Amino acid sequence: MTGSHGLESSGSIDGAAVCTSDIPDLAFTPISRPSLLTGLDVITESSNGHVLLVCSPVGTGKTVLLTQWAARHRSPIRGGAKVVWLTVEEQPHAPGQLWQSLRARLGITSSPRNSLNTPLAEANELADGLARGGERIFLILDDAHLITDPLTLAGVEHFLLHMPPNVTAILSARFELPIRWHLLDMSARLHRWGPADLAFSAVETTQVCREQGCALEDAEVGLLMDLTRGWAALVRIAAISFTARAADPAAVLTSLSRLPSSVSDLLAGELIDTLPPALRLFLTYTSVPIEFTERLADDLVGGGAGHWLYELERLNYPITSVVRDNEIWFSYHPMLRAYFLAELNRLGAESAEELHLRVSLHLQAVGEPAAALPHLLTLPHRRPLLDFLTEHGLALTLGGHGAMLVDSLAATDADLLEDPYLVLLRVVDALYRIDIDGARAHFDAMRWSDHSESFTTPDILHALGAAVACEMAVATGLALEDAHLSDAPPTTELPDLDCYAAIATATALLVRGDVAGGEERLRMGLAIAEIAGDRPLRLRALTRLGIAAGMAGALTIMRQRADHALGFAHDHRLLETPDAAHATALSALGAYMQGEEPDTALVARTLTERTLPDGATGPHGGWHPTVIGTLVTFESATDKTATAERLRHGFARLLETHPVQTTGGGLVPFVVWALLRVNETYSAQLLVEQTRTALGEIPEIIIARAALATNAHKPRAVLDLVGPLLDTPVPSHPVHTVTSWLLYAQAHQELGSTTKAREGMENGLRRAVTERIVRPFLEVPGAVELLDRFAGSFGPCNDFAESVRRHPLVRRQIKHPNLTGTELKVLRQLPSGRTTQQIADDLGISINTVKTHLRGIYTKLGSSSRVGVLSVARDGGLL
Incomplete structure (x- = not known):
């Protein structure tokens, strides 16, 4: 590849020539690739005769990267280390030239040449000479794949295996030399870089385009990356194309996907024209699917796919593989696939249709209907498509x-x-x-x-x-x-x-x-x-x-x-x-x-969102999971007021979109409890009425109304509501039954009926213990206090009652006494430091009324000072 580097040839290497000039001069200024350059530094700084094999197709940036790295080290570095660069070219046969050229470049005097000297002996002599010199050497052999003579290859293998620790060898090749690389692998001295390592990142692709005078949007860069896979030469061709048509990036991307002559010539000249006809036909047939397995390839070419896949791997052809469901799926570089799809058209419409139908039937048979559909859409007759839609349309949709x-x-x-x-x-x-x-x-x-x-x-x-x-x-x-x-x-x-x-x-x-x-x-x-x-x-x-x-x-x-x-x-x-x-x-x-x-x-x-058809955002899994997710995180929320508002909004949207009693109604009482926790009584009342309008007078609405009555200290109203629920022969959901009994017990306790209060608690525990229903005890005001009062008297339910009493959230219940609405208003005035008279003036009530409310607050919160009351209120979430 003399033309690519502008180097003079000084001789030939057993089937190839060697350029012994200095580091090549590039015809353009490459972008900086610090991560790869640093990686090269790390490898070359290691001792023990490390070898780096940079193996990748033409145009992927091998020589450019090594030139950048070597150019930084033109002068001796790190204690006298130096870079020696040789480029291999296809030339007539000349035995022994590789070792002569290497010795000349390295300044090692050779012994008189003997016609009986073998490449192994010359490789061994070179290694010994480098060991005696002791100088750090970085040896770069570019286009090493052009070394094909078996004896020379044997010498290269011997040299790499016996290099002294002061030498690091870097071989750049389009495909692996046929030597025993595993021997170097076993000694942990071999490093491999392939196309994925050399590929431009999205940031580097953007930089190349910018240096060519074009700025792309992120989406356009993404499309370009999908199209080129970061292949350096293709990215640079694309950047030049963008410069020529800077006003229309979309048109350039479309043109690139259809292989302009610059891309087609690169691919054909360097990767395709040298392939044997049978392998080109294999590539043409297997380019019909976006990806394929060996079984699918066999279906397309009539058998023997394993051989051709091995051959492509040997040639280091741009083919990638991924394991999915215990099977290997192969795919070609998008632009190579586009080239061979164009070749497919030359085979005739009937051949193309037959291949698309085969691909479709195979993909359906292996459970890949989504991949099969595009092939059916290319067929001129519709029957296969209609049969496909009947058999796979529902599964595709649900998938x-x-x-x-x-x-x-x-x-x-x-x-x-x-x-x-x-x-x-x-x-x-x-x-x-x-x-x-x-x-x-x-x-x-x-x-x-x-x-x-x-x-x-x-x-x-x-x-x-x-x-x-x-x-x-x-x-x-x-x-x-x-x-x-x-x-x-x-x-x-x-x-x-x-x-x-x-x-x-x-x-x-x-x-x-x-x-x-x-x-x-x-x-x-x-x-x-x-x-x-x-x-x-x-x-x-x-x-x-x-x-x-x-x-x-x-x-x-x-x-x-x-x-x-x-x-x-x-x-x-x-x-x-x-x-x-x-x-x-x-x-x-x-x-x-x-x-x-x-x-x-x-x-x-459950709280993740997605983009709705109208462009707004909405819950990914619907409003049911969102409401539940918000509800269960309420306890740990830092801002409970904001969380309660999200909960209210989510439940309102649930009622609008899914007004179904059995799937949404059961959440009503718990949403109401959360709203009452942050003293949003009015919002809770509105939500109850909205739910009643949507779902009717269902048991869950009655429990929610009883929760409102409990919060308003109306025990008789609570009993009027929950009594019929407890008397009905059709049992409610266990969670709501437990809640009803706890409301019943608290109402009777407030009315002074201790016996009925205990009866209610016992019934609630008996129905809760089987499924360990704890939440109602944490929500119904006063429920835990009643457990304390009647502790040890619940018989078989005592252990469960004790576990509820020891629950970490029980402290929250103790710190949330039932303050009246006016008491809450007075409490919220206390942090301001205003006097009792100023509070009375603000609320429009007499100072004596304020004092009465303050006494009630002090009693309920268990403190005799304003500072103590504020501390308890903050700890309990009232402020």
Whole structure:
């Protein structure tokens, strides 16, 4: 490669020539790459005869980097060390020239040449001479891959293995020399740098473009990185192209993706033209998929893929690999793939169609439908695409690829999106993305549409329609026809659809209150998902089984099922899905109800946001997980007032988007308790009325109203509210039953009925102990004090009662006495240092009234001074 370095040749090396001139001069000023230069320094400063093999294709910056590094060391460095540079070129055969040139450059006198001298002997003589000299030597051999003579290669191997400690060798090559590198590996003296090490970073790519006079946006830099993979020559070509068309970066990127002549000539001249025809054909066929396995390559070329992959690896061809699901997937550099796709066009339309169809069928068979779709869209006939949509459309949508599916079809056959089956899939996609407005729009379009014909069969359309109707009813509170909840879920020959229908109808049964029936269908759906290997639907079934347990009041089982679902999501890279967010919320809610502190890292996932269709931000997993996440972190929040406001807002949005009693109503009492904790009584009242309007007079609303009455010191109103709940033959949820009994006990205690107060506490404990329901004892005012009062008298429940009394959050209850509204107003005036008269004037009441309220505050907070009262109030969160 004389032309590339501008060097004079001084002779030949057994099949190649050696340039013994100084460090090459570059035709341009390269960007600084301090991290790589520092890495070279670290290697060259090591003793023990280290070897660095820089092995990467043409144009990736090998010579430029080594030139930069060597140029810094033109003069002797670090105790007299020096750089010796040789560049190998393709030239006629001349035996022994390598060793003669090396000795000349190193200043080592050779012994008289003997015709019987072997390269091994000459390599050994050179190593001995360097050892005797003792000088630190950095030996750079550029384009070393051009050394092909077997005897010379044997000599190079011997020299590298027997180099003295004062020598460091750097070999730059497009592919590995065929010598025994593992021997150097075993002695821990070999370092390898490949294309990934040499690739420009996004920052370096931006710098190259900037030095060419063009400034790119971050998104444009990202596209350029995807296109070039940081390949130095391609980045520089792109930068020059941007300079020529600086006003239109998008057009330049498009042009680059279509391989302009500058890129095509580089790739063809240096990487492609020298390949044998059979290997070029292999590259052409296997460039059809974006990535491929050896099995897929065999399908495309008719066998023998392993041999060609080995050959590409031997040539250090720009091919990358990644292990996924215990199989190796290969991919080519994007621009090389574009070159061979252009070659594919020369084979004719029929060949290209056949290859795309083969790729699609293979990818479907191995469970990669998202990757199969683009190949089907290239086919002129639609039947394979329609069969694909019937079989894989639902799985794609539930796997998070719904938007990609719609966009792909819109770009190729927009009319197809009007098919009823695809309209239903768009509802499924909107529900998956928590786009409730979009789901309503598509669902209404489906219900009022006159189109009944579809490319799918009637039974498939019926099954999907019933499942979607159930999901819409659960998500939005729409009325559900009994026909959609037949004795058995609709079935087809499509496992994904049968599973989805079983889960959807099961969830509708849960919402209707048929927990046993819903759980039975969920198990049916889970079994189908396991057999079909459908991971997203399996996660959904596991999560909703957790919901079923929660609805039945089995908190421990709910947590176990939720944690199992989360473990499954983690193992199968599904933690970012909405179903995983719901499983997280279930686990956190169970811990909260049982008085345990949820995993903060876990809860954080319930609070993540996403961009909504209108550009605003909203909760990633929907409002249910967000409300639960905010609720369970309320106790540890620094600013409880702000957290309570977020909780109120989130619950209000939940009511707007999901006005469903069984999924949202159960949270009402706990949201109200949180608002009362920060004295937001009016907000709590408004929220209760808003919930009553949306959901009706459900038991949870009655408990929330009783909480408001307790806060207002109206014990008779509390009893009027909770009494009927406790007398009803249909038991409420255990958590709410416990709360009702505690409200009942506190109300009777306030009315002076100790016997009934104790009875209420005993009933509450008896219903709480099985599932270890702790939270109501921490929320209902005075509940812990009643446990103290009746301590040791609860029989079998004594141990549980003691654990509640020792709970870390119990101190919070003691520090939150029931101050009246006016007492709170007076208390909030105390930090200002105002006099009693000034406080009276501000509040518009008499000074005697203020004094009366102060006496009540001092008594309730257990202090006789303003300073003491303020300290207690701050510790307890009242201020």
